[in-house]
Amino acid sequence: MVQRLYIKNYAIIDELAIDFADGLTIITGETGAGKSILLGALGLIMGKRADTKSLYAENEKCVVEAYFSIGRYELRSFFEAEDIDYDEELVIRREITPSGKSRAFVNDTPTTLKVLQALTGELVDLHQQFDTLDINSMSFQLKMVDALANNKELLRSYRQGYQTYQADKKELAERRKLDEQGRKEVDFIEFQLNEFNEAELVAGEQEELEDEISRLTNAEDIKQTLHEVYQGLSERETSIIGQLDQLQSALQQVSDYDQELRKLQERFDSLLLELNDLAGEFEQVGESTEHDPERIQEVQTRLDLIYRLQNKHSVATVEELLNIQEKLQRQLATYQDLSDGIFQLEARIEERESQLIKLAESLSERRKSVVDNFSKKVEDMLAQLAMPHARIEVQFSVMQDLGPNGWDEVRFLFAANKGSRLQEIKDVASGGELSRLALVIKSLVASAIPLPSLIFDEIDSGISGDVALKMGTILRKLSNEHQVITITHSPQIASRADRHYFVFKDIREERTVTKVRLLEDDARIEAIATMLSQDPPSASAIENAKELLSQV
Numbered sequence: 001m002v003q004r005l006y007i008k009n010y011a012i013i014d015e016l017a018i019d020f021a022d023g024l025t026i027i028t029g030e031t032g033a034g035k036s037i038l039l040g041a042l043g044l045i046m047g048k049r050a051d052t053k054s055l056y057a058e059n060e061k062c063v064v065e066a067y068f069s070i071g072r073y074e075l076r077s078f079f080e081a082e083d084i085d086y087d088e089e090l091v092i093r094r095e096i097t098p099s100g101k102s103r104a105f106v107n108d109t110p111t112t113l114k115v116l117q118a119l120t121g122e123l124v125d126l127h128q129q130f131d132t133l134d135i136n137s138m139s140f141q142l143k144m145v146d147a148l149a150n151n152k153e154l155l156r157s158y159r160q161g162y163q164t165y166q167a168d169k170k171e172l173a174e175r176r177k178l179d180e181q182g183r184k185e186v187d188f189i190e191f192q193l194n195e196f197n198e199a200e201l202v203a204g205e206q207e208e209l210e211d212e213i214s215r216l217t218n219a220e221d222i223k224q225t226l227h228e229v230y231q232g233l234s235e236r237e238t239s240i241i242g243q244l245d246q247l248q249s250a251l252q253q254v255s256d257y258d259q260e261l262r263k264l265q266e267r268f269d270s271l272l273l274e275l276n277d278l279a280g281e282f283e284q285v286g287e288s289t290e291h292d293p294e295r296i297q298e299v300q301t302r303l304d305l306i307y308r309l310q311n312k313h314s315v316a317t318v319e320e321l322l323n324i325q326e327k328l329q330r331q332l333a334t335y336q337d338l339s340d341g342i343f344q345l346e347a348r349i350e351e352r353e354s355q356l357i358k359l360a361e362s363l364s365e366r367r368k369s370v371v372d373n374f375s376k377k378v379e380d381m382l383a384q385l386a387m388p389h390a391r392i393e394v395q396f397s398v399m400q401d402l403g404p405n406g407w408d409e410v411r412f413l414f415a416a417n418k419g420s421r422l423q424e425i426k427d428v429a430s431g432g433e434l435s436r437l438a439l440v441i442k443s444l445v446a447s448a449i450p451l452p453s454l455i456f457d458e459i460d461s462g463i464s465g466d467v468a469l470k471m472g473t474i475l476r477k478l479s480n481e482h483q484v485i486t487i488t489h490s491p492q493i494a495s496r497a498d499r500h501y502f503v504f505k506d507i508r509e510e511r512t513v514t515k516v517r518l519l520e521d522d523a524r525i526e527a528i529a530t531m532l533s534q535d536p537p538s539a540s541a542i543e544n545a546k547e548l549l550s551q552v
Contacts, residue, residue: 001453001483002124004067005045009056011037014513018501024479026494027487027516028527029503034514035487038503039126039457042066044094046124047116050102056513062096068123073452075122084109090123092116123452125442135412135438136426142410144441145394147449148374149366155405158359162404165352172345179342189332196325199305206306206318213299219291226286233279241279244272353402360406367408368396374444381440381474386467387433389418432462436471443474446481453483460490469548472496476552491531495548500524525549 006017012034029035044050045066055062071088079086084106093105094116104111106119135141146155215222234241248268255265310316313324371394382390393413401407413422416433425434439459456475460468472493478484479498488494500519505512519527529537529545537545 001069002066002485003069004065005038005042006063006065006067007038007041008064009060009062010041010044010064011054011056012505012512012514013037013041014056014511016514016516018516020483020485021499022479022483023498024476024496025483025485025499025501026497027485027501027503028489028494028531029501030505033503033505035503036457037514038516039455039487042124042126042455044096045092045116046120046126047104047113049113050094050096050100052096052098052100055096055098059098061098063093065091065093067091070123073122075119078119078122082106082111082115084111092120121452125452125454126457135434135441136424138409138411141394141412142405142408143449144445145367145371145374145410146363146405147445148370149363150448151363151366154359154363154366158356158363158406159404161352161356161359162402165349165356165402168345168349168352172342172349175342175345179339186332189328193325193328193332195309196321196328199309201306201309201318201321201325203319203322206303209299209303209306213296213303215289216292216296216299219289223286223289226282226289230279230283230286233275233282241272241275244275248272356402357407360402360408363406364396364408367410377444378437378440381443382436384467384470385436385440385474386463387416387436389416390433390437391415391422392437393422431458435459435461436463439471439474439478443478446478453485454478456484456486456488458489459486460488460493464490465492468492469495489531491528491545492548494528494531495545496552500527502527 001022002020004017004019007013008015018038027035027038040054041064044064050062052058068090069088070090076086087107091105091107093108095103095105104113104116106115146152231239233239236242251261251265251268255261306318306321309321313321315321315324375392375394378392379390382388382392391414395411395413397409397411399407399409412425414425414428414437415422416428416430420428425437435456435458439456442454459475460471463471468490469492472490472495475484475486475493476496486493494500501516502519502523503514503516506515507513525542525545526537528548529541532544533541
């Protein structure tokens, strides 16, 4: 609720503070004294645009601060979302500099007008005649019906499911988009994979094939050279091995004479043995080396395939090609998983939709069950407020798709006069009629919905006497559930106040300023008596004022 409003340098207000309490607060005063200026200052707190023309002193800053108690409104998540420190005691401040710069603060944290509007919309219901009021809003009308139907818990269950349902639908749309893009790529990926699969690449094969093609294409040279080497080592009369055999025999004759010679003999023997083995291998390789045109063609074809794939994918090794093949396989598997995920998600959405439809049906049934009684009560209360022929009807229609509140669209249709056609409220209700209708509706749902602080301006337009007294009684009853602040010209309504403020003009140094004082006891009797008659009030008016106050 609103606890305090502080205003400095705004319109004809130099500086003032007004404290509010639970119950019904009434503000009365002289014409032009500044009652509506208080609401203008509150409008700044609620995020309305500022104007330097509203500065009382042109060269000084305007400051408006409002203090709220917000523990009952469950707003912690809002503060967390906006990265603002939460406290059950909330302070909102607006500042307007002489240059026209406007700043807004929530608990000393700078913020935007959009945030102010969203936050204060949860705290203050500012009802001014001729405004576009929430009573015209279909969402507000549905909110009223849900409050009467006690749909709070059912709505919570529905909205939780709906939130998940919408998230699933969003994910499905994203997956379908990816799937559509994927289908365009799958054919190309499969084509590339087929090339790899047909190639049956093996790590390390490129080097082996390149060695083999080199050997095959130079087979004659290799064969001839190895034959010459073999002949030179062991077959000719002057072969190296033959000469070494002779040297070995000579060495053996003297090696027994010296231990060191025996060691050298052993090394020489090993060398000769290795040379014989080497000569044999040269012979074997030379004999096995043949020029094979078919094998050359086969190896060259295989290498051409490898080189073509490397060139196509801009790599230099078979290992790199195998990595690309593995990556393509993963991509293809991902698209397959995506398709499977879409199928599963579609099934889950269908199941959730079925559950939501059942909840939406229950919501709709409960809503429809309370509207007849609601309409009758509204009409009965309007009759007490000098609108005996007023009619209201709650019309339902079904949306094409499920919404955040089910599938119902609700419209309040209204006719103020006998024989008039029922139409949407905004098209037929005058300012005074709209004020009375809004008061009646809000009073009927007051105990069922956490309405914020209710502020009414000129709600008594066009009424007086007993009707005004009944309106005062409704306001008083409404204040049992919510903080109600009302600016009024009606003494009957003023008499119902828990707290009565009087706004007046004070002329100082050729400037007029607005002042506010709390009326108590005799001062309050005199103020109401003045509203009943004249200033100063007559004796009979004072007696009437006392009688009004005694009826509270």
